[in-house]
Amino acid sequence: MRVSGIRSLWALCALGALPLACAANEGSVDRKVPADARGEVLISNVSGTVDVRGWDRNEIQVTGQVDEDVERVDVENSGGRTVIKVILPKGSHDGGDAMLEINVPRGSSVEVSAVSADISSKGVIGTQRLKTVSGEITAEVSGDDSEVRSVSGDITVHGNGKPGSLRVSSVSGSLDLTNGAGKLDVVTVSGDARVHMGDSSEITARTTSGEFELHARLQKDARVSIEGVSGDLTLDVGNSAGLALEIESFSGDISGCLAEGKVEQVSKYGPGTRLNTRTGDGSARVRAKTLSGDIEICDR
Amino acid sequence: MTTRRVKGIGELPRDIPPARDLWPAIAEAIQADLAMKAVPDTRRRVGWWPAMGLAASVALVTVGVFIGKNFQSVETQPLVNTATPVRDAAVVKASLRQAEYQKQRDQLWTEVQAKLNTMSPAEREKVGASLTALKKSIKDIEDALGRDPANALLQELLVNSSQEEMRVLTTVRDSGRQEL
DSSP states (O other): OOOOOOOOHHHHHHSSOOOOOHTTTTTEEEEEEEEOOOOOOEEEEEEEEEEEEEESSSSSEEEEEEEEEEEEEEEEETTTEEEEEOOOOOOEEEOOOEEEEEEEETTTTTEEEEOOOOEEEEEOOOOOEESSSSOOOOOOOEEEEEEEEESSSSSEEEESSSOOOEEEEEEEOOOOEEEEEEEEEEEEEESSSSEEEEEEEEEEEEEESOEEEEEEEEEEEEEEEESSSOOEEEEEEOOEEEEEEEESSSOOOOEEETTTTTOSSSSSSSOEEEEEEETTOEEEEEEEEEEEEEEEEEEE | OOOOOSSSGGSSSSSSOOOOOOOOHHHHHHHHHHHHHHHHHHHTTTTHHHHHHHHHHHHHHHHHHHHHHHHHIITTTTTOOOOHHHHHHHHHHHHHHHHHHHHHHHHHHHHHHHHHHHHHHHHHHHHHHHHHHHHHHHHHHHHHHOOOOTTHHHHHHHHHHHHHHHHHHHHHHHHHTOOO
């Protein structure tokens, strides 16, 4: 099924009923199609916003406003897969704005791709893959495997506290993650990252010059590996069974309640400090390394 | 260090162990590569896999060169013309890899520059600053390795940063096109 979703307002314009809308030369979108409870939803939009909401109906509703530079909004639905695509005129590079609100069945697997459009999602418990270049991403993610990616846009992710797998990457945008659990993989270049994780089994992170702050409750046998170059790392990791720490910085300082009195020089003559120690049975392993960033580690 | 005159090639040790075990960094790079290949979403990542592999191998060669320079200065300086054909072949292969990597890297930087020119000024400044930070970080690590070639932490950081550079450059180059 293929439908074009812009309802022109020109008829109303002719009647003089909506002069402001006519002046803006905008159109509205309002489409509804049946969908599987666990179907796949692919959404693409260049500019504007994409707000995805999970609901308890087996249908997808697309509503919103599009400006004059948007040719149409396609909604294609077949075999459990729904594609919602904002179509711009051929040769258009500026990208007309489309502000879309899309309600999908909660269990849907959702993939959103955008260039400068902001993305938000709420109430979806299926897999999510959210990607934008310069837009901001605000997402609630569930226990399923999810991925959130931006180049320069800031990312805010809120987990539901259930173990899952989440990959987040950004070049210059910042990351704020709360209530995550399970497995996490974070990559940033210069964006700062602040991560709050509940029960965690595996956390890997890499930053170049951004600051990285991690608060996590580690499971027994958890693995944490954080690498920075010039950014500072702040790790607050707790595990009732114990931690094995392998912390090293080439020219930065190592400090924090787990480091007091235990930091040693790597070499008698060269730079570098390290902290190799364990608490309890040392079952959760934490590695952190930097070139020139400082590392602060605590288990409070 | 004590020195003694060597009269015959048979008196020389058959091998010279490196100052420290290099295998952990190599094994980690291999593991990272394997882990990356295990990611199910292969279609989108295939663009930067080869570049990252090349970056990792060249970074390891760079580490080897730094270490080699270190050894050469204290022990192997007089032993010119002892290179075997096998070693020559390895050196040539490494040089070719280095050249190929440099070519790909330069090409990527050119493409990324073109991409930056299509961005808004604010975004260009933000992303450009990140790329500069990345480039500088690799330079800083290489400088530190020049002073402390056998440092395992620096070796690991160089391998990972070189891979990261290729990944980020590819991401920025393909941004927009990839998303849609």
